[in-house]
Amino acid sequence: MSTHEDGSFTYRYPHPAVATDIAIFTLREGRLAVLLIERGEEPFQGDWALPGGFLRPDEDLISCARRELCEEAGVEAPLLRQFGVFSAPDRDPRDRVISVAYLALLSSDRLKPQAGSDAADARWFAVADLPALAFDHRQIVEAALAALRSVAEATDILLDLMPARFTLTRLQAAYEIVTSQVADKRNFRARVLESGLLQETEDMERGPHRPARIYRRV
Amino acid sequence: MSTHEDGSFTYRYPHPAVATDIAIFTLREGRLAVLLIERGEEPFQGDWALPGGFLRPDEDLISCARRELCEEAGVEAPLLRQFGVFSAPDRDPRDRVISVAYLALLSSDRLKPQAGSDAADARWFAVADLPALAFDHRQIVEAALAALRSVAEATDILLDLMPARFTLTRLQAAYEIVTSQVADKRNFRARVLESGLLQETEDMERGPHRPARIYRRV
DNA sequence: CACGTTAGTGTAATTTTGACACGAAGATAG
DNA sequence: CTATCTTCGTGTCAAAATTACACTAACGTG
Known part of the structure; x- marks a missing residue:
């Protein structure tokens, strides 16, 4: 940013919304599972989506991810790792939204009772058996899985599970x-x-x- | 994003600006060098900064990075790799700006005459000898170097130099x-x-x- | 033609990785 | 109480990958 032509360049175009999405995985019944939230309104009403939400003015992205995970899914996240940014202009039909995606792992003894305070419903889904996902969240989950697998072979990240x-x-x-x-x-x-x-x-x-x-x- | 409480959440807070910054490296006189642009206006007037600029409504982030690199530095970038997102709320004194950072390498026979069409001046600086950098760009350069070194040992990326x-x-x-x-x-x-x-x-x-x-x- | 400089090459030692099989410990059922 | 079932826990050897190491070759120059 910042080395732009004139001081008001920031405002020449409307700003996109900025959000985080969190792909949080755990092990359930011998399968890798990801936490999804049921969408209560349009668009994609009734579909499932990754937990996440919009960035607030006073927080950075990782704080946003941590907060959303807590609000929507009641999960006190351990470590969050940023693994991608999704920016296709039409990825949200309502508005331009840039999504910064985070990866997290939850140890299998801390599967909270899914008390998502905000969301309609929150459930774990085996990654091999995902429902219809809202927006480009299928693609985000695939990218998260690729990131998880590539670091799993090289680090101690699996201890977080x-x-x-x-x-x-x-x-x-x-x-x-x-x-x-x-x-x-x-x-x-x-x-x-x-x-x-x-x-x-x-x-x-x-x-x-x-x-x-x-x-x-x- | 997207699994928020109500359909107007997007507008509850002002949207941040979204920009890309590009850390493009080459080899000059036996040293690793990064391309910097001299800032012509406040803030940080006279300091140096990474090339980059704001996202437009019709482009995704990598297109933005490619375009800015071309406009500001006259560089036809080869491969761009996203390596980080910088989101501290106060990183730009004017306005909230989220910056998505890209890494690029330029082969040493294509150092254009630095004809940055937009920017006041563009120069290569040895990374061991950087001038004062605007915003958090010092931190971005450090992160880019770390990313470059970690992939250099494991891939063929150096052929791009x-x-x-x-x-x-x-x-x-x-x-x-x-x-x-x-x-x-x-x-x-x-x-x-x-x-x-x-x-x-x-x-x-x-x-x-x-x-x-x-x-x-x- | 002697000297200076960089190019180009192979082998042996070490370390790392991968393959492989069986006795031990406790629970349970007859 | 003993036989059976199930999972636990352990060491060695071969193969492969990595590292260390030093000299001759080719050209330009003076």
Whole structure:
């Protein structure tokens, strides 16, 4: 911006609206799921959409994303990562809207009762089985998934999908669900243990089989 | 955006201006350089700034970036990569401005005579020796450099810094300048030749020493 | 034709990655 | 109480990728 021809250039054209959309994922019933809000009014009434909303004058974009996630979905988001900007002139039929998209992960033990204060309804949908999405939100979800998968293989981001305490088998399952590829058990365990990000606890998860050691984040 | 409480939410608050800024880099005299435009008016009159400008109603952001780069700096940009969004409420003293930042590379044989049609003056500055920058453009340049370095090690992006025909020694020099670390000559050559991105030409670059094979992109 | 300068090349050591199978521990049912 | 079922937890070896390393070749110049 800012190096424009004259001081009033800012006003030569109408300003677009600026909004954030948040693609927040979790694991539910062994599938990767994304949080969607049901639209109560036109356009796209009855369709589902990513949580999000318009930027306010006194906040920056990430604050906007965090606020909207909280207001619409009752979710106290952990880390938000900006992964794209959507700016096609006709992406919103009412008005010109630029959307800055954020990616978030929610650990599977904190799936709130979906008490979206603002939105009509909020639900988790398996990404393999999405309903009709409003606007270009299908495209945004696809971009979010691509971003998630590409960082999942290179970072510790998947720990954000885990509850506070978990077994290595569950962590590996999360990895396999997100990347859609199976991992070797021994290699996987060696890798994550050497990373130093996990701490062994004293406790074991029990079941009709040999108990599994429970770990937590360092 | 879009899943807001009522249909007029868009207008509850004034819309911010939306702009693009472009950090375009090249190699000059063995140093990495970024293109800056001298500001002709307040605020920050006399300071230098990244090329960029406001989004028009009929274009998307990447088109805006391409257009501004052309108008202000006379540069026909190659590939533009979006790497960040800057949204601090007070980043422009006049008005609320959201800036979407793009990264570009220019091959060193196409440094146009800087005929920025719009801007007062346009010059390349070595990134190690930047002047006072307007707005938060120092921060944007730092973010662009970080993005450039992180992709340089993992992609073929550095070929965009090369002229049409170049020697492997010059390509390696570009790599070393951008990453700030020396590479082993034999390993570097083996790697880029095996990548299949380069094609040997018949020609040699001559000098007071053994001639060097000239390559070009496939 | 001797010297200075940069180009060009291969191999061995090390590290990293990937493949692979079986005994251990507890729950349950007969 | 013992047999069975299920999941847990573990180490080694081969292959591949990466890194380290040094000398001769080719040309220009004086």
